[in-house]
Amino acid sequence: xxxxxxxxxxxxxxxxxxxxxxxxxxxxxxxxxxxxxxxxxxxxxxxxxxxxxxxxxxxxxxxxxxxxxxxxxxxxxxxxxxxxxxxxxxxxxxxxxxxxxxxxxxxxxxxxxxxxxxxxxxxxxxxxxxxxxxxxxxxxxxxxxxxxxxxxxxxxxxxxxxxxxxxxxxxxxxxxxxxxxxxxxxxxxxxxxxxxxxxxxxxxxxxxxxxxxxxxxxxxxxxxxxxxxxxxxxxxxxxxxxxxxxxxxxxxxxxxxxxxxxxxxxxxxxxxxxxxxxxxxxxxxxxxxxxxxxxxxxxxxxxxxxxxxxxxxxxxxxxxxxxxxxxxxxx
Amino acid sequence: xxxxxxxxxxxxxxxxxxxxxxxxxxxxxxxxxxxxxxxxxxxxxxxxxxxxxxxxxxxxxxxxxxxxxxxxxxxxxxxxxxxxxxxxxxxxxxxxxxxxxxxxxxxxxxxxxxxxxxxxxxxxxxxxxxxxxxxxxxxxxxxxxxxxxxxxxxxxxxxxxxxxxxxxxxxxxxxxxxxxxxxxxxxxxxxxxxxxxxxxxxxxxxxxxxxxxxxxxxxxxxxxxxxxxxxxxxxxxxxxxxxxxxxxxxxxxxxxxxxxxxxxxxxxxxxxxxxxxxxxxxxxxxxxxxxxxxxxxxxxxxxxxxxxxxxxxxxxxxxxxxxxxxxxxxxxxxxxxxxxx
Numbered sequence: 017x018x019x020x021x022x023x024x025x026x027x028x029x030x031x032x033x034x035x036x037x038x039x040x041x042x043x044x045x046x047x048x049x050x051x052x053x054x055x056x057x058x059x060x061x062x063x064x065x066x067x068x069x070x071x072x073x074x075x076x077x078x079x080x081x082x083x084x085x086x087x088x089x090x091x092x093x094x095x096x097x098x099x100x101x102x103x104x105x106x107x108x109x110x111x112x113x114x115x116x117x118x119x120x121x122x123x124x125x126x127x128x129x130x131x132x133x134x135x136x137x138x139x140x141x142x143x144x145x146x147x148x149x150x151x152x153x154x155x156x157x158x159x160x161x162x163x164x165x166x167x168x169x170x171x172x173x174x175x176x177x178x179x180x181x182x183x184x185x186x187x188x189x190x191x192x193x194x195x196x197x198x199x200x201x202x203x204x205x206x207x208x209x210x211x212x213x214x215x216x217x218x219x220x221x222x223x224x225x226x227x228x229x230x231x232x233x234x235x236x237x238x239x240x241x242x243x244x245x246x247x248x249x250x251x252x253x254x255x256x257x258x259x260x261x262x263x264x265x266x267x268x269x270x271x272x273x274x275x276x277x278x279x280x281x282x283x284x285x286x287x288x289x290x291x292x293x294x295x296x297x298x299x300x301x302x303x304x305x306x307x308x309x310x311x312x313x314x315x316x317x318x319x320x321x322x323x324x325x326x327x328x329x330x331x332x333x334x335x336x337x338x339x340x341x342x343x344x345x346x347x
Numbered sequence: 348x349x350x351x352x353x354x355x356x357x358x359x360x361x362x363x364x365x366x367x368x369x370x371x372x373x374x375x376x377x378x379x380x381x382x383x384x385x386x387x388x389x390x391x392x393x394x395x396x397x398x399x400x401x402x403x404x405x406x407x408x409x410x411x412x413x414x415x416x417x418x419x420x421x422x423x424x425x426x427x428x429x430x431x432x433x434x435x436x437x438x439x440x441x442x443x444x445x446x447x448x449x450x451x452x453x454x455x456x457x458x459x460x461x462x463x464x465x466x467x468x469x470x471x472x473x474x475x476x477x478x479x480x481x482x483x484x485x486x487x488x489x490x491x492x493x494x495x496x497x498x499x500x501x502x503x504x505x506x507x508x509x510x511x512x513x514x515x516x517x518x519x520x521x522x523x524x525x526x527x528x529x530x531x532x533x534x535x536x537x538x539x540x541x542x543x544x545x546x547x548x549x550x551x552x553x554x555x556x557x558x559x560x561x562x563x564x565x566x567x568x569x570x571x572x573x574x575x576x577x578x579x580x581x582x583x584x585x586x587x588x589x590x591x592x593x594x595x596x597x598x599x600x601x602x603x604x605x606x607x608x609x610x611x612x613x614x615x616x617x618x619x620x621x622x623x624x625x626x627x628x629x630x631x632x633x634x635x636x637x638x639x640x641x642x643x644x645x646x647x648x649x650x651x652x653x654x655x656x657x658x659x660x661x662x663x664x665x666x667x668x669x670x671x672x673x674x675x676x677x678x679x680x681x682x683x684x685x686x687x688x
Contacts, residue, residue, distance in 0.1 A: 203566070207622055210610070236614075274538055295509070
């Protein structure tokens with residue numbers, strides 16, 4: 017069975033006055049039906065641009081998208097805007113980071129949830145409100161019949177993110193793209209939302225593309241992980257592979273730099289976090305060699321001259337590093 | 348922690364209420380009880396962290412200590428001397444000793460000033476150096492925060508977020524301050540850069556004997572660099588203990604819920620989580636009795652009417668809960684698998 021979504025050699029560039037910004041540079045991955053795939057990386061690694069490219073929300077120009085984005089076998093990049101509109105919100109929907117800015121402040125939440133079902137399923141306004149109430153019930157908002165007539169400012173941050181999820185799931189999409197869905201929330205509210213997403217996934221059966229920089233969230237939610245750096249995929253594997261046997265020096269660096277709760281109980285005194293020296297390279301200039309070479313503790317001349325190809329080093333575990341074999345032997 | 352010497356900073360019964368104006372005439376219609384009676388002290392060379400969720404009042408505490416606005420009630424003492432009632436002119440020399448690093452290094456640095464001028468400003472203001480000595484001082488500070496000396500002739504926009512936070516730290520160190528308040532100083536940074544800044548702060552503390560009030564919502568980061576922790580909820584401290592006591596055996600039900608809510612970056616760890624229901628109540632109209640009673644899994648009648656005081660519940664741990672022993676329904680700490688290394 018072909019995967020639900022297959023991204024092949026995606027390149028998203030932006031023309032700016034200072035030159036071309038190569039935000040995504042040849043990224044390929046797939047998502048199977050019902051699966052949760054996390055895309056992780058730091059600011060500017062291209063994870064959000066990848067999501068926006070899939071949704072065709074990149075303005076072209078200045079943006080320029082190349083490659084293939086196959087959704088159920090159709091290349092989304094070939095579709096006309098009306099054809100894409102029929103897919104957006106119905107087959108693929110998106111949850112954004114900022115529930116404050118992504119909801120319309122002058123429409124009731126019921127109108128906003130109802131809009132998608134009226135558009136895609138041709139429901140009447142009355143039926144749409146009914147559906148909105150059902151969706152609010154599904155995402156665990158108390159007193160949904162009252163809340164449906166309220167405006168976003170009357171809801172708390174956690175409630176607004178529930179509304180966003182209700183909107184995204186109103187047409188039972190097959191793929192939910194969630195871009196940092198809990199980053200703006202407090203930890204106790206984040207725990208509620210993650211619990212909700214896990215629960216809804218088993219009930220609705222949608223695949224989730226989860227974009228986050230929080231490795232804790234990844235470990236709790238995802239089956240597979242794609243690690244991005246400077247617009248490239250540097251490693252991909254099952255969540256166990258990535259967390260327990262990371263092969264790319266960048267992935268290993270991220271794991272070491274991430275503070276872990278409970279650290280004071282296993283060590284005495286204050287512990288040092290592993291640093292990744294230096295800064296992310298500029299995406300305005302073409303990068304010669306490995307994108308991570310400038311910060312890599314194991315860099316050699318080969319790395320600076322030649323970009324490593326992404327290769328399957330173990331079953332379903334892909335890595336782009338000249339020295340992956342050595343890392344595997346050491347693991 | 349020994350208390351034989353005088354604490355550098357002492358806060359007693361601190362309250363900060365913000366009036367709310369509304370109605371046609373703009374009259375006062377109520378108060379936001381942002382900080383409602385908290386006490387703590389920090390010893391010289393120590394790090395105390397204030398943790399809690401948005402709106403718990405942790406940043407307000409930091410700003411009140413700095414006297415960025417007048418406080419409603421309570422006392423703030425620096426080296427045993429009250430500073431909460433000083434006039435601005437009497438307070439000014441003391442500002443040399445307390446500095447702050449804010450969350451967003453993009454808005455806290457003047458984009459039109461070169462680094463030299465940014466870092467030199469506090470030195471000039473307090474008349475500590477001038478001429479070539481000033482440049483030497485700025486250079487030394489750049490060394491301290493591991494930035495190249497020639498960076499002083501460049502502008503903030505030429506630097507990344509992590510580097511800018513180093514600049515903000517250099518500015519905070521410039522007047523020779525001994526208390527630095529870090530208000531979510533690493534929260535906006537990426538994981539790898541965050542680690543650099545956290546390590547830098549720890550190093551600086553060791554090198555210079557700095558005292559840190561570290562305000563953060565990131566519990567894992569706090570655990571890495573703090574000595575003691577105060578957990579805040581709706582303007583009150585609910586638990587105050589040293590690091591290993593708080594993270595190892597949290598007492599207050601809110602502390603436990605907060606710790607259990609942090610996602611663990613290890614897919615092999617499966618643990619029971621206390622999911623708190625509902626949202627944090629409004630600080631305009633805080634719940635009666637214990638402020639946490641509306642969300643507490645262990646709530647009983649007394650909690651709704653009587654406010655628990657922050658008291659010693661053993662091992663020097665202060666907790667504001669009516670229960671002496673909080674039922675252990677959940678394992679309170681995830682076991683971090685060794686294999687994750």
